[in-house]
Amino acid sequence: MAGETNTTDIKGYGQKSYTGIETDKIFYAFKRVxxxxxxxxxxxxxxxxxxxxxxxRTSQATQTKSGVLKGIGAPNQQRTVDCIYPKESNGFDLHAEIRQIWDNGEGFDVWRIDFGSMHGKKPNRKVRAQYSQAVLPALPYTEALGGFLTSNLVIEVNGMERDFNDDGNWFELPESSFVPGTFDKMNKFYDYSIGTDRGVDEDGNFVDNTVDDETLFANKKGTTDDVPGPQTPSGQADPTLIDPANPQAPQAPQAPKSVPTTNGANILSN
Structure with a gap:
């Protein structure tokens, strides 16, 4: 029939991919605003x-003589996260932060992030994320024998979370919104160590100064050549060769300078 729309013309129909969305790449993040x-x-x-x-959404049914009229009410959203508390690191204590949110009855911001949607190149990658303002009414602790301290956090969303703009397109978070290295945690459990970047300092505190893979030199497969990571600035000293007592990387020599003197020009080089 003229004017009839085929289903293959409708956005989202006719796709041939049967790959599902990976739940292991959905993570939750927060900020105590x-x-x-x-x-x-x-x-x-x-x-x-x-x-x-x-x-x-709440559902209401009203019976009429010709049938049941049904309607839906306001949205109600919860986000549940089985949170395993890591030990305090780099001055950040997650357990203390979550406890204080509950102690103070604070509202806080929550993002449901699909790291499977990550696109772009480092350090300008982006991910789709749903944003909400929320509260934490309960803070249970699980303290199993031989286990780790965990909380099954049931986060209550205020109003309705934001996920699409007015055109129906996903909102995105840039990599710069996160603590450096967050996006890389999705692909590895820890950074590579060169041996002189992890240990105990003079005060007896554990120190982890490992850096991201992209900043380390590596041995090119099938050769004896050392190659920098994609993000390693050209000319940067190989960090495996830097003296731990003097971690400042050597600077590239600057162009010679000519300084006039009474006996002629004196050529200096830095």
């Missing part, structure tokens, strides 16, 4: 086990 400065970065909710999201 009433306690942290504006410049503070988004933090992941610790090491995460199973997570889930509930989106419901």
């Amino acid at each position: 009433h306690a942290w400065p504006v410049s503070a970065k988004i933090q992941l909710l610790g090491l995460q086990g199973a997570t889930s999201a509930t989106n419901t």
